[in-house]
Amino acid sequence: MERVYKTMRNAGALNIVIGIIITVAGLSVGIMSIINGAVLLKRKSEITF
Structure with missing residues (x-):
């Protein structure tokens, strides 16, 4: 069971980091x-087509 909790903790931390990077x-x-x-x-008058 401890292994599952460690995996969930790592996944949660990774999701937080990815969320911060995306933000x-x-x-x-x-x-x-x-x-x-x-x-x-600002340069609208300089643009000609």
Whole structure:
């Protein structure tokens, strides 16, 4: 039984780490998207088609 508890503990810890990594990555991508959109809006007059 102790082996099962260790496995569950390791799986839980891994899930927490993966969740933190995904949250940080999502936040980073969101911030970069906002900055990129702001730059595009700032240079809107320079864009010609």
